[in-house]
Amino acid sequence: MVRPMPLVWVLLGVLVLWVGMRIFGGYPLLLKPFTVLTRREYAFLAAAADATFPRGGAIEPSGTDAEIPRYIDRYLGAVTPKLRFLMRLLFFLLEHATLFFPPGGPMGLRRFSKLSADAQTAYLEGWARSRFFPRRLVITSLRSILTLGYLAAPDVMRQLELAPKQIDTPICEADLLWPRVGEPRASIRYTPADLTPPSDGTPLDPQGPLHSAFERHET
Amino acid sequence: MSESADKIRVFADYTRDFVEQANIAVVGSGPGGAVVARELASAGHDVILLEEGPPFTPADFELDAGLSMARTMREGGLRTTRGYIMPTMQAIALGGGSLVNSAICVRAPAATLETWCRDFELDHTSRADLDPHYEAVEKFLGIALTPEDVLGDRNLLFRKACDVLGYSSEPISRNVRGCRGSGECFTGCRARAKQSMDISYVPALVRAGGRVLTSVRVQRVQAQGRRVTGISGQVVRPFTGEASFSFRVDAKIVVLAAGVMATPVILQNSDDLANRSRQVGENLQFHPGVAVAGIFPDRTNPQFGATQGYQSLAFIQEGFKLETLWAPAALHMIRVPGLGFELKEHMAEIPNAVIWDAIASCNRSLGRVRARRRTMDPLITWRFHPDDVLILRRALWVLARLLFAAGARKILPGVHRLPDEMHSLEEARVLRDHELRANDLVCGGNHAFSSTRMHGDPRRGVIGEDGRCHDLENLYIADTGILPRSPSVNPMHTCMALAHRIAGHIADRL
Numbered sequence: 001m002v003r004p005m006p007l008v009w010v011l012l013g014v015l016v017l018w019v020g021m022r023i024f025g026g027y028p029l030l031l032k033p034f035t036v037l038t039r040r041e042y043a044f045l046a047a048a049a050d051a052t053f054p055r056g057g058a059i060e061p062s063g064t065d066a067e068i069p070r071y072i073d074r075y076l077g078a079v080t081p082k083l084r085f086l087m088r089l090l091f092f093l094l095e096h097a098t099l100f101f102p103p104g105g106p107m108g109l110r111r112f113s114k115l116s117a118d119a120q121t122a123y124l125e126g127w128a129r130s131r132f133f134p135r136r137l138v139i140t141s142l143r144s145i146l147t148l149g150y151l152a153a154p155d156v157m158r159q160l161e162l163a164p165k166q167i168d169t170p171i172c173e174a175d176l177l178w179p180r181v182g183e184p185r186a187s188i189r190y191t192p193a194d195l196t197p198p199s200d201g202t203p204l205d206p207q208g209p210l211h212s213a214f215e216r217h218e219t
Numbered sequence: 220m221s222e223s224a225d226k227i228r229v230f231a232d233y234t235r236d237f238v239e240q241a242n243i244a245v246v247g248s249g250p251g252g253a254v255v256a257r258e259l260a261s262a263g264h265d266v267i268l269l270e271e272g273p274p275f276t277p278a279d280f281e282l283d284a285g286l287s288m289a290r291t292m293r294e295g296g297l298r299t300t301r302g303y304i305m306p307t308m309q310a311i312a313l314g315g316g317s318l319v320n321s322a323i324c325v326r327a328p329a330a331t332l333e334t335w336c337r338d339f340e341l342d343h344t345s346r347a348d349l350d351p352h353y354e355a356v357e358k359f360l361g362i363a364l365t366p367e368d369v370l371g372d373r374n375l376l377f378r379k380a381c382d383v384l385g386y387s388s389e390p391i392s393r394n395v396r397g398c399r400g401s402g403e404c405f406t407g408c409r410a411r412a413k414q415s416m417d418i419s420y421v422p423a424l425v426r427a428g429g430r431v432l433t434s435v436r437v438q439r440v441q442a443q444g445r446r447v448t449g450i451s452g453q454v455v456r457p458f459t460g461e462a463s464f465s466f467r468v469d470a471k472i473v474v475l476a477a478g479v480m481a482t483p484v485i486l487q488n489s490d491d492l493a494n495r496s497r498q499v500g501e502n503l504q505f506h507p508g509v510a511v512a513g514i515f516p517d518r519t520n521p522q523f524g525a526t527q528g529y530q531s532l533a534f535i536q537e538g539f540k541l542e543t544l545w546a547p548a549a550l551h552m553i554r555v556p557g558l559g560f561e562l563k564e565h566m567a568e569i570p571n572a573v574i575w576d577a578i579a580s581c582n583r584s585l586g587r588v589r590a591r592r593r594t595m596d597p598l599i600t601w602r603f604h605p606d607d608v609l610i611l612r613r614a615l616w617v618l619a620r621l622l623f624a625a626g627a628r629k630i631l632p633g634v635h636r637l638p639d640e641m642h643s644l645e646e647a648r649v650l651r652d653h654e655l656r657a658n659d660l661v662c663g664g665n666h667a668f669s670s671t672r673m674h675g676d677p678r679r680g681v682i683g684e685d686g687r688c689h690d691l692e693n694l695y696i697a698d699t700g701i702l703p704r705s706p707s708v709n710p711m712h713t714c715m716a717l718a719h720r721i722a723g724h725i726a727d728r729l
Contacts, residue, residue, distance in 0.1 A: 001608070008230065034309065046236050051558065051559065052558055052559065052562065053559075053563065054559050054560060054563075055560070056560075057559075057560040057563040057564065058560070058563045058564045058566065059563045059566060059567055071285075074286070075285050075286060075289060077288045078286055078289040078290065078295075078458065079295040080294070080295060080459060080460055081459075082294075083294060083295045083297060106452075120536075121558055121559050124558055125558055133304075133658045136635065137304060140553070143553065143558075144553045145285070147549050147552045147553055148283070148284055148285035148549045148551075149285070151284075151547070151548050151549035151552060151566075152283040152284075152285065152286075152358075152549070157548075158534075159570055160548070160566065160567065160570065161520075161570050162522050162548050162569060162570070162632035164403070165401070167399065167401060167409040167410050168410075169277045169409050169410065169411060170411050172411050172418055173418070173422045174274075174276075174417055174418040174421075175276065177227055177228060177274070177421075177422055177425060178229070178274035178275075178276055178313065178417070179274075179276070179288075180276050180278055180279055181230075181273045181274070181275060181276075181279045181457050181458075182230065182231065182273075182457060183229075183231060184229065184231035184232055185227060185228075185229055185231075185232060197400055198396060198397055198409045198412075199396070199397030199398070199411060199412045199540050201368065201395055201397040201398055201399065201412070202399060203368050203369050203399060203400045203523075204399045204400050204401050204523060206520055206523055213282070213283065213547065215368065
């Protein structure tokens with residue numbers, strides 16, 4: 001005689017195991033650790049970055065070539081704890097919402113980072129083209145942070161010829177008053193003798209040298 | 220430095236709780252607060268200026284848009300309204316919004332100020348009344364038209380398009396000296412040409428003997444009966460906002476200029492101070508903005524040239540103003556359609572792009588600001604009035620016409636339910652004819668105002684024309700929250716002119 005209760009518990013156990021595996025299992029270890037990102041978040045962001053910016057095409061670097069996850073790690077370190085929490089929630093939601101909005105295909109119910117490249121693109125497109133405004137808003141948020149990361153990469157900015165130019169910064173009265181953020185006033189190193197003439201309004205030369213952070217460094 | 224050593228404090232200088240005394244405490248170092256503080260200090264008064272954000276040096280500027288926003292904007296630059304969900308940015312830095320805005324200084328049109336006087340029972344706020352104050356600010360900051368040399372293709376194409384279509388247009392007046400056209404207003408001017416408050420009015424305040432406390436978050440105004448006695452709050456760590464020491468400033472007069480969102484929150488936190496009219500935090504308005512990108516056959520090098528150097532006021536009577544626009548490319552790309560290779564193709568077209576925008580005076584679309592528990596971040600609710608959506612639809616159509624008139628080969632309107640790209644004016648007619656809903660638009664909530672509005676009737680507004688709260692004898696407000704409604708154009712100049720006038724009223728009283 002089969003008692004129904006144990007079966008229910010077994011099914012429930014299997015479900016919990018499946019959910020646990022789906023959320024926590026099978027994520028590759030990180031070779032280089034991040035300050036904020038976990039390996040699960042990295043897996044999602046790396047997949048999303050490459051689905052949004054695949055290698056090749058009009059601009060060569062892919063999302064991971066442009067080190068978008070590392071950028072996002074730095075970004076999350078710079079924002080308030082509340083914002084950090086919301087961003088992480090966003091990553092979690094999109095990683096697992098394939099359950100509710102599967103992109104189609106036999107493996108459509110897998111978590112986002114386990115989908116094929118085509119399915120990942122189809123999934124993100126589904127959110128972007130949704131009739132439901134909050135879904136569009138969610139994907140806009142993700143795309144925004146990925147785009148910020150992509151266009152922070154010196155390689156990408158150089159290819160687009162948008163890399164900032166070198167600009168001489170005059171030393172003005174304010175430099176005698178304010179230290180760098182976080183430093184005490186005693187750290188101010190300028191004196192009135194250091195003041196330089198203000199900007200003379202010479203237009204920036206589009207062919208001029210790049211800002212040092214955007215120069216190409218031969219390896 | 221030694222002369223000013225005891226007048227300025229930054230986060231690293233605080234070691235314990237403290238109490239200060241001053242004749243006048245000014246809360247907020249943006250365009251309103253900095254002007255009031257400097258004018259009063261120059262008149263010989265004992266002034267202390269308090270700012271929640273840190274001072275930024277050029278070495279602190281981040282060229283990257285995301286990190287820059289995370290450091291200079293409240294809520295990391297991701298603050299949004301509820302009701303209609305729209306991003307709205309408020310700065311948290313010495314100098315307030317002037318550190319990161321495009322330095323636009325435009326006087327409000329006389330006709331707009333006339334309607335203010337008529338609808339809000341104001342007797343002394345006509346253009347003729349405000350002109351001396353506009354002039355004083357212009358003289359101090361060297362406000363001038365954007366020079367031809369630094370307009371760049373993005374601004375010159377706008378002028379050409381307006382000429383072709385017969386719309387009036389002009390270079391924008393800005394608080395800039397020696398602009399080099401780097402297009403970096405949004406992330407901080409490395410050329411130090413932009414006369415933001417932190418390098419103009421605030422140093423002048425220090426020179427005049429005023430004191431400056433940065434990284435201090437004012438949470439309450441202390442009051443006894445109809446008089447305020449000072450303010451109190453906490454020292455906060457730059458960027459994280461983590462609170463540490465407590466402070467109090469006892470003052471004979473308090474001027475709140477913490478911004479449209481923060482000022483009502485401080486009042487609500489102070490046992491609903493100055494709110495017998497029930498107008499504190501009400502009537503919130505924005506200039507919602509829409510932008511259209513045009514792709515040209517030839518390079519436009521959009522990153523060069525004054526960030527916002529040209530404008531057209533031809534449609535002010537219809538409720539919108541047209542401007543050129545630039546910001547870090549990443550911010551523009553957020554609204555570009557597509558994913559994968561398609562997105563990359565769009566991105567690769569940026570060097571041939573220009574982006575122009577329209578800001579609308581949405582006087583029927585109102586919202587409110589409310590304090591939340593355990594945080595000074597406000598709850599902002601705002602809703603689009605359907606008639607105001609029509610104004611933006613019309614603006615999109617005009618922008619499309621301008622872009623094609625300038626020679627664009629296609630435009631990217633960024634409107635949901637419409638084609639991502641339009642290749643001719645014929646295709647773009649859908650912008651004019653299609654029934655748009657608010658949620659179809661990608662809008663930015665520019666220029667917030669009116670959350671503590673000026674009104675001649677104490678039952679219908681928070682302050683009078685002298686800037687003093689109707690309910691209190693010695694509490695003043697001097698940020699864009701006091702504008703009774705949209706000034707039709709960018710509000711910074713009008714805010715500074717009103718602040719200049721308010722400083723005069725306070726000086727007269729003292």
